[in-house]
Amino acid sequence: MIDPQILRTDPDRIRESQRRRGEDVTVVDRLIEADSAKRAAQAHFDELRNQQKLIGKEIGPLQGALKKASDDTAKAAAQAELDALMAKATDLADRTKAAEAAANEQAEVTDALWLQLANLVNLDSPVGGEEDFVTLEHVGTPRDFAADGFEPRDHLEIGEMLGAIDTVRGAKVSGSRFFYLRGVGAQLEFALLNMAMAQATANGFIPMITPSLVLPSAMDGTGFLGQAAENVYRVEADDLYLVGTSEVPLAAYHADEIIDAKELPIRYAGWSSCFRREAGTYGKDTRGIIRVHQFDKVEMFVYCDPADAENEHQRLLQWEKDFIDALEIPYRVIDVATGDLGSSAARKFDIEAWIPTQDTYREVTSTSNTTEFQARRLKIRMRDGDKTQPLATLNGTLVAMPRIIVAILENHQQADGSVVIPQALRPFLGGVSAFTPKG
RNA sequence: GGAGGCGUCGCCUAGUCCGGUCUAUGGCGCCGCACUGCUAAUGCGGUUUGGGUUUAACGCCCAUCGCGAGUUCAAAUCUCGCCGCCUCCGCCA
Helix, strand or coil: CCCHHHHHHCHHHHHHHHHHHCCCCCHHHHHHHHHHHHHHHHHHHHHHHHHHHHHHHHHHHHHHHHHHCCCHHHHHHHHHHHHHHHHHHHHHHHHHHHHHHHHHHHHHHHHHHHHHCCCCCCCCCCCCCHHHCEEEEEECCCCCHHHHCCCCCCHHHHHHHCCCEEHHHHHHHHCCCCCEECCHHHHHHHHHHHHHHHHHHHCCCEEEECCCEECHHHHHHCCCCCHHHHHCEEEHHHCEEECCCCHHHHHHCCCCCEEEHHHCCEEEEEEEEEECCCCCCCCCCCCCCCCCCEEEEEEEEEEECHHHHHHHHHHHHHHHHHHHHHCCCCEEEEECCHHHCCCCCCEEEEEEEEEHHHCEEEEEEEEEECCCHHHHHHCCEEEECCEEEECEEEEEEEEEHHHHHHHHHHHCECCCCCEECCHHHHHHHCCCCEECCCC
16 A cells, blocks of 8 residues: 555646556545544544543542542442443443444544555656567577577477377366476476576575465565456465465565665565466467466566665666576566556566567566555555555566566577577586487 | 374563452563673663554554454453364374
């Protein structure tokens, strides 16, 4: 959620953000009304409770006096006073209880509205929908296969020739959009994992292996039960969710904590399987392993001072570029448009790798600055001197396995179906320089 | 899965039996001040979090003793449910 103070002092900022996202603007007015009703209800309850406590404090001593009263007249007088007080207290208790219920109800209504509200967009984000991204740069040049004298095979064909990818048996065992990595395919994933973790630890990240099943509070706190909810697997019997990214357990890791500003930034590199229902993508990317229900990923996640968040975002992007650069894959970097940010992000950069057989760039990494949005929902704060305030969280893909494997196989393939391994990756494959089809 | 124990404002801890004097005790840590060649020690004061109100500041009010509900004029304290941790047993990679 965003800072409630902004609603009271500068609601137009929220309206503008909603407008740029292409989302409901009237929610701001409903929020203003609900917020003021919430505060009024709370103030009413506080006042009644205060009166109730004041009366309650008189009852104890009065009961003591009643016990000690020596003669009947004094006793009767004390009893009468006590009865009157009790009658008042009982009446006040009823009213307080009602006021409390009303305050709680109003708070619930208001909080629900707050949770509907997406993060404030960064004003530098290009405005528009999915197609309105701005390309920031191109790195590397798509290979000229005609000059090399052969027609490129797609990743699945190469993967099958190498015995590296098996989607047929994936479907047999688990259904569509599931696959096996085998042989050099599995080795390739391990090598990429180790290379990614080597880079991340060299850059000061703490390696993490995270839970793949999380409680509703973790899923909701990271903003995945809003618009993205239909893509989340839910394990109903245990009321748990399968994470679509380790961003979820990495963000919830410090939920309800206050972190000393001196410890920031804290950087984690999380390894986990990721699960996505891919609802509404029927017919899209049905061949190969571009779009699958389960894959493994190394995710970078950072907690930092909000004042440093934009710089950190650039650092995350640079680390992503470093990794793809090392794999010698041509790519472009795009600045994602406001309508395609997702509810948590204020700004998002995607790296799209060149996929020869599709003659286009496809997303392989994504880094988001979620500013204080997730931290507020998850109650993660920083203490700076005597100030306690929400901190900023950011995330970025270091390597998402299937898509990077697609990019490697397609871009580095040879006419005979073999695949040259990029130099930087060879140490993680025992020095092997190429994968070659057998027979 | 079974039995028992436990959960208090950073950490440890008193309080829970028997409801009001809890505005939650003490120690450690931390912050400020004083004293002191420096450090240490000592003394004094402060130190949960969130909300509201005021905002020039001081302050005042409400909630918060794992979470939720209930009983009561009144709940850290009594009742019920849930969650988590520990010990033992069973099962298990």
